[in-house]
Structure formats: structure tokens, C-alpha cells
Amino acid sequence: MDKDTVLTHILQLKGIATLLGGEPPISVIKNNKYISQLTPEAQVTDKNVDNNLPSLDHAIHTALTGEIKTVILVGPEGSGKTTALEKLAVDWAKGEHLHNFSHVFHFRFREMNLLEGTLSLETLLLNHHGLVPPESIPLILQRPKAVLLIFDDLHQYKHSLDPSVHTLCSDPSQAVSVSCLVASLLHGSLLKGAAFLVATRPTGCLKFLSGSRVEVLGFLKPQREAYVKGFFTDQTVANKSLMHMERTLGFYDFCTSPRFCWMVCSIYKSLMEAGAKLPETVSQLYIDILMHLIQTLSLNEAGVRELVLALGRMAAHCSLSQHSSCTKEEMDSFGFQQFLTSQTSVGVFLQVDGDPESDRCVFSFHSQLMQEFVLAVSFFLDKSTLEGVEKMLEKHKGHAKFLDLFLSGLSEPVQRRPLETLLGEFNLDRITDFKRWFKSSSETTLKGCYKDAHQHCFHLLHQAQNESLVKEIITSSVRRGISYGDLSLQDCATLNYVFTCLGEMELLNLYLTRDLTEEKAEILAPAMSLSHKILLSSSFLRTGAVTHLASALSRGITTDLDLSHTRLGDEKFKILCTGLRDCKLHTLKLVACNLTEASCEDLASVLTSATSQLRELDILFNELGDQGITKLCQGLHSPHCKLQDLHLQSCKLTEASMGGLSAALCSGQSELRKINLTQNQIGDSGVETLCKSLQHPLCKLQSLTLFDSDLTGTCCAHLMAALMSDHCSLTELDLSVNDLGQEGVLQLCQALSRPQCPIEKLGLTRCELTVLVFEELGSLLSSGNSRLKSLSVGINQVGEQGVKHILDAVAHPSCLLEDLDLEMTGLTDTCVEHLCAAVRASKTLKNLELRNNSLTDASVPALVQTMQDSHNMQEMNLRYNEFSEDVFEMLDECDKIRY
Template identity: 25%
Template sequence: METLHDSPIKCSDIFKALPDQQKHIRVVMMIGVAGVGKTFSVQKFCLDWAEGLENQDVDLVIPLSFRELNLIKDEQYSLLELLRVFHPTLQEVTAEQLAGSKVLFIFDGLDESRLSLDFNKSKVVSDVTQKSSVNVLLTNLIQGKLLPSALVWITSRPAAANQIPPACVDRVTEVRGFTDDQKEEYFRKRVSDEELSSRIISHIKTSRSLHIMCLIPVFCWITATVLDHMLTTDKRGELPKTLTDMYSHFLLVQTKRKKLKYAEGHETSPQELTEADREVLLKLGRLAFEQLEKGNIMLYQEDLERCGLDVTEASLYSGVCSEIFKKESVIFQKTVYCFVHLSVQEFLAAVYLFHCYTNRNTQVLKDFLGKDFNPKSFLKKISMYFGKKDNYPSLDVFLKTAMEKSLRSKNGHLDLFVRFLHGLSLESNQRLLGGLLGQTDNSPEITQRAINNLKKMKKTKISPDRSINIFHCLTEINDHSVHQEIQEFLKSKNRSEKRLSEIHCSALAYMLQMSEEVLDELDLSQYNTSDEGKLRLIPAVRNCRKARLWSCGLSEISCSSLASALKSNPSHLRELDLGGNENLKDSGVKQLCAGLESPNCRLETLRSVHLFYSCTV
């Protein structure tokens, strides 16, 4: 595979080949986490083209969002009819003109799609006047069977990008969000008071988790909203240091904003949540929870009504949730709904489930915590817990079961959700949300048991990358002991004498990944830990030049993590030693090959005495 260097690229140039490239760029996949600026990039591209500033060789730019395409997923259209439905100004365009023009199709928000894109069994459509389902039209466009000269640009969150086969994509670009300098620039522009913006920037730097999250523009907006409010009101409590604390304050600021009274130009302390506020927020929480389980972030009227939300209810849009929950009119004047950011949906979902726990909503808890577990004895145990009030599980048992549930998720869609659950278990956040969660028995003993459960959690069949979320949950529950112990370990001169637990290894892998310095060599044999502990260190491969993973028991799941490191952008790894991993099976080798074939992979040396496969590097 041709090696592509990790260098910035302008949106206006994403279809232009690099100087040393001969390949024509027809299909581009742009990935990025929720709220990082993918749709903004699309809009900027369209605006520059429309104003005659960029890409004037393109005759027609046709933006189509998946949230709109979802509304007609069961109907039949030809491509020409589809364009006329979404863009009435194209009514006069003929099939001949469309085929003879240089056209760019932009499909924004693949992660919001409810279409079934089947690239293996989809029927062939090669005529723009031939009717078919929307998903068949899209697969043929992307594969180049329909309008083969057309350019295609798809945006997606990383977890959903695999719906498009790699063979169909000529270039992958990533929107990474703000650099550290851009974070500071954002806060200085967002908060006009120079002293106030400096205090906000200073506070963000004191919390590693907050500082990292601020690479996402939407999170910068949430942070600025909360800290600006807290630093300018008369009520100046301790500033939030964890994600849960920040989102709890954000929820209160947004729901109370229109109820604030002003005195001499300063905001007074906000009132408590009213019963009406709590009712609407819990309904929104149920909506967030049910759709998060299904993996949906775009919602429709029937979804709201199923949770008891009246779309005509004034309180829903009168400021109570105006900055939390959004509605917009799309094609045919139909309305779609979404939370202002995926993390807000995850937070409200956690609030709802925690409320169900404190209020003993046994059906919701059994459905969520028990339905995917085996063997049957565990289901029986869960039923026993939730079936008798006098044997109701303590808070630490509830959190442990939720953590195990999240670790079983294949794509990690419950990871942030379960972090919020742990943060909501703290009395400070329960007190802050004023009765929204209910009362729990969160004595120091129970909190310590929850911390111990996280530190002892061992799951051999989960990705090492996913194990890092256990460490994040410790941060949310205000336990920093593991972080401090790893810092002491890194300062130690006799590291081999220090026995590392599995949670220590997850924390170390995370800290090495986040380090601004690239590690010269990662040698797992140098760490005094268990076999699982060594596997948990694999994510650190992302930030090292040489990795020696000798006899560490690589499996398909850990190979997936290693392949992810090879695909990472930028990829620093130049030398990889996999010797002694005799149990590496075909499935694991295929994972590795996928990483080696990535355009981002810059590996120069691969050693393994047991790897008798032909891999293109």
C-alpha cells in the first residue's frame, strides 16, 4: 500500500491527489467524533464552491443528509427523481445533463443512517432513471456502478464508518477538532472578559479529562457555558473537575436559564428544579436511554410519543430544554429531533437509569442489565435481586453489573454512559441535581466497594482499548489512587520490581497514549504483571516507535486493538515484534492484515517466527 504522510489537508483539496499520487480520488470518507465539525466542513465546502472560490471544475454539488434520507427509506425513486425531491431547483436537469456533468454527492452523517446498506447482494442500478430503493441507489453510487464519474463524499463518526467497505473508499480524512492553541483561542473569543477567559483556560488545564474533551468544539461550548455562568453569578461553588460534574452543571444552567432573575446586572442564584422540569427531563432521559441502546441519535415524532413526550408541549421548547434538545424541519416539512450532542444523550440516559435504580423500576433494570447475560444462573440471580425489595442490590452491585454490560458492547456505545453512571453515584452530583436522581445509600463503605470492583475487574474477552474505560470510571468516582501510583511508577528507577495490576496497566496504557512524547520502545517483557495486564498495555503501541510483544498471548480481540494502532493517524510505529505468539489464529492474522494494509501504517519491520501469511505492507 502506498504510504500517505500525516499532514493537514484543506477540505477544498480532499478530492485532489497528492503530488506523488497517480490514483484518481473518487470516494472520500471523512470521519470524526460527534460534534467535532464534520457538517461544518461540508457547509464550508459548499459555500466556497457556490461563491466561486474553490473547486470550480465541479458542475454540481448535491448535499444529502442521512437524517433526511431516513424519511424515505421505504420508498422507490430513480436517482433523477431523488435529486428533484430534495433539490427542487434541479427540476429542469435531464438524465443526459446529469450523466455529462461533473457531480459531487455529499452524504452527511452516516452514523445517523437507518438505511440497510448491503454492498454484497445489492442489485445493480446503472441508469439514473431506473427506480429502486434509496439504499440500493446509494450502494451503486458509492461502488461506481451508477454515475461512475461522480464524486462521493461521506461523513461519519468512526464507529459507523465500517458500513462502507474499505475497497470502495479512495481516501480517508479525519476531523480532529481543536489543537491546544485553538482551545485557548476559542475560549478567548467566546468569553469577551479577558480575565474570565484566562480563569476558564487555567481551570481546564488542571483536569486532564476536561482538557482532552475540549478538542471537540461542542464540548468547548458546553464548558464555556458552565464556567462562564459559575464565575459570573453570586453563587460560586467549586468548579467542576469531572465530566459528570460538568454535565450536571450544564443541565442545570440550560434548564434554569430563563428563570434567572437579575439584580444590578448580575445573575442571582438559580432556583431549584421544579416538578415540571423533572418530569420533562426524565421523559427526555427515557428517550435518550432507549435510543442509545438501539444506537440511534436522530429521533422522530413516534420515538418521542412512545416516551410520553408531547411534541406540541410548550414546556419542551420554552427554554426548559431549548439548548439540550433540538428540532428541525427537513424534507416534506417533516420534523426530526436530536440531542444537542451525543454526550448529552449519554448523560441524560445515565440520569434516567440511575433514577430507575433509586426508584426501584425493576422492569427497566432487568431488561437492561439481564437480557444479554449468560448463563441462565446469572439471569436468575438478577431476577432474585430485582424481584424482592428486601434483597435489592446495593449501589456497588448495580454499578458493577452496568460496567460488565458496557464491556460486552462490541462498539463501545455504552462507555461514556457508564462513566456518567459512576459519576452520578457521588453524593455531590446527586445533591447538585436536586431530587432528579432520588436517594441512594452511597456510604463511604459502598463507594469504596465500587472502587475496589473497578480495580479488580478482569475481562479476558474484551479489547484492551475498552479496558481503559474502567480507569476513566475511577476518575469519575473521584478515585485518583491508580493515577498517582502510575505517576510514581514512571518516576521509579527500578520499575521491574513493581508489580502492576490489570487496572494499573490500563492506566499506564492510557497515560502513554496521551503523552506528548513518543516512546522509543514498548517491551511487554519488561513489565511485572499478569498475562492480561500485558495485553492491556497494547493500546500504548499507538505512541511508540518500536513494540516488542513477545509471547504475550495475542488473541483476535487484542489483535483488533493492535490493528487499530497500526491504522491510527498519525502512526509512529516502525518496528513490531510478535514472536512467541503461537496461538495467533486466522481471525487474528486477518485483523493484523487489515492494520498493515491501512494507508496510515508506516511499519518498516515485522518479526514473527509463526506468521506464515502474505501481508501487503
């Protein structure tokens, strides 16, 4: 086609304008309302998509100016493929783009379906649309590289593109079947060197095409906003529509479709002009659309009812046969005879290709969603058959994604009543059957642990819009802690609806949400504010999402927030703190969140807030450094600070920051009861500083963990002095994985032997202990002066000679031990008789850790018998000993043994 002919061919209105068909491309192009759709490359940033990101236009132009000869646009219904193709052709005809092509031909596959018999490429170009003068044909055939052929609607093509079923031709004058002609063009044997642009919904035909594939995303939020604001002249109305669309319909995947946006805006405009309420769900939206379409027809109630039932039969056929179009003969069998004489009646609902009274005419639904909706309506409307809902849904499973959702919406009397005024009463038996099925299937689904099944149940509840039904189905017994991570916008809205109906929830589990966007967080914000605990660990939060989370915390009831392993960073954490300063949070977990010294000042401001309720702060594995902790400690001095547990494992701390921490502990303002300093280079001098605060009368610390903190026996003298102080309140002390040695721990034992020593839990795992130390610990445990209830002395190679002293103490009536860890201490079968005797004699021992020793099968009978006989023992861990599979059955007999 030459450029003038292209403009004439495209810039003309075709068919009947209908609400379901979307805004005609010609209208979009003529009125300069085209807003570029997006390709996947647009999703590359933490910020809203802007106009500088790759667009569909850019992707097409780039591909067509390269070496690739075939470009395939793939996108869902109404995503803007047709409009993009026609605009591309118009832009070429106006001389704005694609200057390397001298001729552009535009075809639609649904029109190609109507061609019969045989024809040559020359005939097709000359006669199809009557667009090419004969004298141009030689030029086209001589310079195929300057020719672009555009094919739209590949998914509607009724022939195969499999090259193996065709004898491909290469002669442009040879007459062949239409299917052979198209296959020969697209597989490069005919008009070799020409470029092709093909548009389609996802279809099986794609496997037979090679080329550059461009996925069409449609509208993301910025494009949606621009479109809606361009649709309404009154920006107040535009903003109202956009807000309602985003909070109700905007979460659906198909809201990325420009056609769907046009349809929603059109029905919103109609409803607002009539002073009617806007729809809350997609079911309500399609009820409004169906009513609008029916009211444009001059049919009585009986006629409208019969038309909808005929549409339902057609929808069922298309769904089950997976054919998108129907012939005239099939339409007659569905009951359309009286309606086909009026193209307006049918054209309002269907795409009509050809003369409606011709046998060659084909009919298809404008919209897959409308097809499923009329199927649902006709099922409830039909009183002629007895088919149950479960059987019907099973038949259409995998073919009709929204069918049960529409049935859920239509099953509620408030929602279906407007339709019944036009169509007559629905079949109440079928509605009752649906509700019975829904409650039964929901009960089964919610007992399971499959997130997708749970979400689908929530979708059904959302469509029903019945708060009492939500409370009836989502009982406390099914509110399990399943993770709802990686939600779509649609899932977010339904989950939020359920939480809002319930009023409050114990847990909002969003673990492993790989991309929590601003849109999703905005929709989930009410649910967040109604949740006592929010779990977002191992997730990724966009900056905008953090803003909504902060807002939800400040106005909600959340007491526990887990953001561990979210790579939050200082910038996002600063935003979060705007909500943390005024919330009900008791526990905040920030493990491995990429925080640095810069975040500590913000944390301090949270702790000093008059409304702060924070009791536990886990900020492990963040490079806070000494200066960071010094800033944080300033918050601990505040009378408003209520922090009791502070976990600072692996935060790059040294002795330099212990002064600030010590000063806070004995300031009289600090409520700290527990500090974990694991895997920091505190050193002996750092412990000396801390020990001064432990002796202060205002220090309330009860638990101190110094696991792997670069300590030696030198620090034990300071610890001994602290533990012997009358003011020391420490009940738990973990010094594991430090080279304390014999002399250091013997000093500790002196303090532990005093009746006033408060220590009840002591960790000395891998501390270079000796047999003499074990002997002293044994004496201490059996002395009657020790309060120790938990002792960890594993990974100290003292052998059975050393462990014997501990076991003797366990058997002593004065020993209070409940938990004993003897992992990797060199135990063999020789000690088992002694060990079993100690366990039997003990009145307090509950848990015994014996991992990584050298016990063999020979010791198993005695250990199993001892555990079975013991009333107070709860668990014995025998993992990683030298057992064979021969004794596994015997070990299984005792559920208190782990192996």
C-alpha cells in the same frame, strides 16, 4: 445546485440552537471563526503543530482534485465534519476552491431517511430542496465528472449500503427506492464519473464503501488555544478558561472536538458571569450543562423530573439497541407525550428531524456523552424499579463508555446536590449499591496486573473527587509497580489526581511510554514531583516533556530516575540538567541515551552543584569518548560532588582518559567507591595509570570492573603492586574476558595471598587460565590468609583436573567462599562425587554456578540429594547441561536448583 442556490441553502440557520448542538456551522462560516481541523499527517513533529501542517481542508481538496472519485471523512462526534463540508460548499459557491466542479449537491442522510416511496435521480435533483431548474438536468447528466455530491451523517442512515441487497440502477430517470437510489450513486452505477464526499462517525456501513478515507482529528492543542482565545473577547478570561480546560477537561479525548470546545467555552462563560466555580471533572461539567438547560425550560420540579426520566428511558433504549434515533411511537412509549407538543422542551435536549407531531419525525441525542449522562442521572433518580447497579452496567457494557464514570461523580453528595434542588432527591439505595460495588470491584481490579483496569479505577476515583475515598481504596498494599506507559491525556490527569490525593508514591512507572508529549508531561508533573522513583526507561520524550520533567525534579522528592534507552540526546539532556542541578536525586540511569561528549560538561556542572545529591550515575552505552570523560572528571574534583558509583560501560574510552579519572580518585575530594569500565579499550597502560591512584592514601575506591577491557598479563604486575599497597581499599575486582594468561594471574595470586589484601570478590571468567592457576587459587583459598568470598573462574577449559583444586579448597574449613562460578570448565559426571562432598563439607558456600558443562542424567540424584541436605546452599544453577526430560521431575523436587 448552482452557486447562488448553494449559498441560499447552506447559509441559513436550521433548527433550535442548543448548548448540546455546538455552534451552528453557519455561525462559524459567516463570522469567519473557522479553525481548520487536522488529519493524522499533522502528528509528525517533536514540536507543537503549526499552521503549515496538513489540515482537513487541504486533505479534502487534494483528494477531490485527484483521480479518486469518493472521499470519506471519518471522525468522532463533533469533530467538525459537518462544518468542514458546509464550508467547502460555500467556498466553491464563492469561487474560491474546487473550480473543476460545475454543480455541487449537499444532502444529509438523516433527511434522506424521511423520504418515502420511489423516486428517480432526476426527481431527487429537481425536487429535493427545490434547488435545480429543469433545464440544468441534461447538462448535469451529460457531464457527471463536473458534479460533486456531498453526503453528511452516514452513521444516521437507516438503510443498508450493501450492494448485494440492492438491484443497482443506472438510468437517472428510473424511479427506485431511496435506499436503492443512494446505493446506486455511491457504488458508481448511477451518475457514473461523479465525485462524492461522505462524512460519518465510525460505522459498520464503511465496509461497503471504497475510496480515499480521511481521518478527522479535530483540534490539537494549538487549534484549541486559537479557538478559545477567539471565543472570549477578554484575553484574561480566555487564558483562565484555557488553563482550566487543559488541566481538568482538556485531557479528555473528546476535547479534540470543536463542538465540545464550543460547549465548554459556552458553559464556562455562563458560570464565570454568574460568579460560579468552574467544573473539575466531566461529570461536574455535565451537571452544570444539565442545570443550565433545565433552567431554560418553564417546567416545575415534577415536570423536569419526568422529562429527565423520559430522556433516561430513551437513552437506555438507544444504548441497548445501538440505534441513534427514535420514532414518534417509541418516544410516546418513553413518556414524552406531554413534551412533544413543545418543540422547545425537546429541542433543547434532542435533534428533531421533521414535525414533532408527525409519525415520520425522528429524534436523536445531540451528544453521545449527554445520552450517557442522562442515563446515569435517571438511574439514580428512578425509584420505580429495583435493578442493581452491577446488572445495569453489565447490560450497557460496550455501549456506554462513560456511564460508570458519571455514576461515580453523581454518587458524591457535594456534586449531585445542585441537581437535587431542581429534580428532587436521588434514590439513596441505588447510590449505596453503587458505592458498595465500586469499592468491591476496585479491590479486585487493583490486585491484578492489568494497566487499563487500573486506569479505569483511577478514572472513577477522579470523577468522585473524594480524597478520603482515594486513600481508602489505593492502599499501600495495592501500590504495585505496574507500568502505566502510553497514557492518554485523560489517563495522565486521573493518575496525577490519585498521586496528588495520596501525597507521595514510591514509584511512578512509565516504562515504555512511546510518546510522552509536552501536554502529558505538564499534567503529570505534580505526580512526578511526588514520586520517590520515576521509571521512564525505553520511552520517547518530546522536548517539551523534558522541560516539565526537569521542573518536577527540581521541586520534588524524586531520588531515583531511570531514563535508560530513551534516545534522549544532548539537546534534551541539557534541558534536563536545569532540574538535575537542584534536586534530591541519588540515582540517575542514562543507559543508551544517545549522549556524546557534549553532555559531559553539563553532567559535570550537575556534579559540582552545591545542592547535588547524586550518588550513582549509570551512563553506559553512550559515545562519550576520552574528551567527554575528561570533562566529567573535572566535576569529580569538586567538594560538592557526592558521586559514589560510576558506570561507564561501552563509552568509547581508551587509556587517554584514565589520567583524568586517576587524578580525580586521589584528589581528596572524590567520594567514588565503584567504577565500571566494562568493554572499553583501557589497555595495560590505562590500568597502570589507574593502579597509581589505587595506592594513594586519599583514594576510596572499593570496586573496579575491567571486564573485556583489552588487557593482557602485562597489567597484572601493576595490579599486584596496587593490591599489596597498604593504602589499597579495593574489595571487588573483575578482570573477566581479558587475555591475562597463566603468568599474569599467578602474579595476582601473590598479592591475594597477603593477609592484608582487601579483595573479597574476584572475577576471572574467560581469562585463559590454566590448571596451574587453579592449583594456586585452591591453595590461596585454603591458606587462611584469603578474604575471598566470591570467585568467578568460568569459561576457562581446565577440566576436572583443574577444578579439583578449587573443590578441595571449598571443602577446607579455612575457605570463606560463598559464591563460586564454574561455568563451562569442562565438568562431567566423573567429578560429581567430589563436587558433592565439597558442597557438604563447606560451611559458607551459598551459590554454585555450573552452567554449560557436560553433566548428564546420571549426576542428578546425587546433586538433588546434596542440595536438599545442605543448610547453607541457596542456589545451584545447572542450566545448559546434557539433561533429558526424564529427570526434570526429579530436579523439580528441589526448589534450590535451576535447570
